[in-house]
Amino acid sequence: MRRAERLFEIIQVLRRAKGPMTGRAIAAELETGRRTIYRDIAALMARRVPIRGEAGVGYVLEGGFDLPPLMLTLNELEAVVLGSQWVVANADAPLAAAAVDVLAKVAAIVPKGMRAVIDEPVVGTPPKSKHRREGTVDLAKLRDHARREQKLVIRYSDESGKTSERTVWPILVGYVSSTRVLIAWCELRRDFRYFRTDRIGAVTYTNERYPESRASLRRRWEALR
8 A cells, every 4th residue: 555545544444433542553554664643643633634642542533534535545436336335226216316416526536547346337236126115105294203303193004904003213215125214212112113114104293302312322223132
């Protein structure tokens, strides 16, 4: 890895870290020596990159720092291409259109030498499933209500066809190749539940905020998983 690329990767490692990272941890992730990392971090700090910390304690990238837009590595660009392909094949129409727009914006400003990664990709996903159960619920509105942390009242039919009315706190909309699911806290069951969107018969979009933050709910759900 060239030094310029390594400096960029050090910033990326610190950017996604949950807390301070030691030189040893950074060196292990980038498969290089600790002394090299210490020299590189010193060089970054000398260039006014806001890194706090010291050898043996750990390093943190302060908030508010950003790199020039779309300074992407080859692997990062391929990740964008692959993710966009998957969204086009599996998400609802507004998200699929957004994915196409994202690729067009990226293609317009990446260096010419990297355009082939977008125009002639070497990564790919399966095409849209012919057996997906679409349902009639508006997934964009479900996502918007989750962002707003507002309750939904849904009429839901289980696998046996039994229908019930539930007041739920939407956390996220999950996309898989065969179906989509609303993941939410259910007031009736007092627990997290998965609701297949093709089995949701009707939705009332209330203006009532649920009492816990969506971030907190998601952390609790992920812990139970």
